[in-house]
Amino acid sequence: MTKAVATLSARRLFALCRKESFQIVRDPSSILIAFILPVLLLFVLGYAVNLDANHLRLGLLQQDQGAAAQRLVQTFSASAAFEVHRGESEAQLQALMQHGKLRGIVVIPSDFSSKLSAGKGAVLQVITDGSEPNTAQFVAAYVQGAWEVWLQGQARDHLLPATPSLSVKLRSWYNPSNISRNFLVPGSIAVVMTIIGALLTSLVVAREWERGTMEALLATPVTRAELLLSKIIPYYLLGMAAMLLCWLFAVYVMDVPFRGSFLGLFIMSTLFLGSALGLGLFLSTVLRTQFFAAQAALTAAFLPAM
Incomplete structure (x- = not known):
């Protein structure tokens, strides 16, 4: 050679x-x-x-017409992660999710605003489709993110007592937009x-x-x-x-x-x-x-x- x-x-x-x-x-x-x-x-x-979970079809049942509930609905509607579909009853939204037309359901109970005004813990029900675990995790994470944005707005407008909190700023290297x-x-x-x-x-x-x-x-x-x-x-x-x-x-x-x-x-x-x-x-x-x-x-x- x-x-x-x-x-x-x-x-x-x-x-x-x-x-x-x-x-x-x-x-x-x-x-x-x-x-x-x-x-x-x-x-x-x-x-x-494509692994991006954008425009997730989210069913929303609003049983409370208070100011806090209205602002929470606006937060979900303004999020680019969700495509919000309003429902008249929980059974109607569950039927849509069973047919694959919804990826998750958020239920705002009738005592949501009253419990917040009384200083009690309000409950927000989130239902996801466990047959698709990855999508279910996306829905839960995005709902949690929208909830945190709503909490910050509530504290800023003094609708809830402003308490000291930890501010976390995330930065993704090499792919900032994720x-x-x-x-x-x-x-x-x-x-x-x-x-x-x-x-x-x-x-x-x-x-x-x-x-x-x-x-x-x-x-x-x-x-x-x-x-x-x-x-x-x-x-x-x-x-x-x-x-x-x-x-x-x-x-x-x-x-x-x-x-x-x-x-x-x-x-x-x-x-x-x-x-x-x-x-x-x-x-x-x-x-x-x-x-x-x-x-x-x-x-x-x-x-x-x-």
């Missing part, structure tokens, strides 16, 4: 890369894998997979680049064996290093173009903020893509058939993401 590296010819390497580039242009599947498939996968992973797309899409790009890189090179050597051109290549003065590099360099450029396309799609179409060094992203993408291309080339060399190499590349690329 040392001799092969020592006798590396730039002229032969350029000729082999040129031959491989012609095969890429003549093979629509390579263009499809490099440019169409990444955008489709990123679109599906970015829009279909939008799931901002961390799902960058991870999806890594998954997409693993799949694309492995798929691109999983076919190149197997294709030479199936067409019977590998024997002709081995009969030429081409060294092993030149042959391997000629199979990697064109697909590396194609993969980096696909990465740039994914980056543009994520930043300018999906509004994912980009902070940091683009040079750092380029260097890390180079290392990451190189490993994916090497994996595909290894599978293509060992299996020698395009079908099995592609299947193995898909399996091996998906395993780290699972």
Whole structure:
């Protein structure tokens, strides 16, 4: 192998890369894998997979018409987390939740305002659908948040005795708005680049064996290093173009903020893509058939993401 590296010819390497580039242009599947498939996968992973719990359908039963209850209803209605549906009875709202039209129910009892005025503890009933535990937790957490906002307003307007309280200010690093797309899409790009890189090179050597051109290549003065590099360099450029396309799609179409060094992203993408291309080339060399190499590349690329 040392001799092969020592006798590396730039002229032969350029000729082999040129031959491989012609095969890429003549093979629509390579263009499809490099440019169409990444955008489709990123679109599906970015829009279909959404962990944000916005506009939760919340049933509201107001049995108390006092000022405190009215302000609590206004707090729920003003929250972007809820889509409030007023009900006439608890049975009506429960029927809607059983049919999946509501994610939770809040009941303001008839003695809500009177207990607050008397300085007693008021009770707010919250009913959630336990068949979807994650959504139920979201509903409970958002109701608790709206309740705390209402309590602050009550204390500020002196409708309730203002008592010293602990003020907690939350700050989320790297994703201040807590939008799931901002961390799902960058991870999806890594998954997409693993799949694309492995798929691109999983076919190149197997294709030479199936067409019977590998024997002709081995009969030429081409060294092993030149042959391997000629199979990697064109697909590396194609993969980096696909990465740039994914980056543009994520930043300018999906509004994912980009902070940091683009040079750092380029260097890390180079290392990451190189490993994916090497994996595909290894599978293509060992299996020698395009079908099995592609299947193995898909399996091996998906395993780290699972």
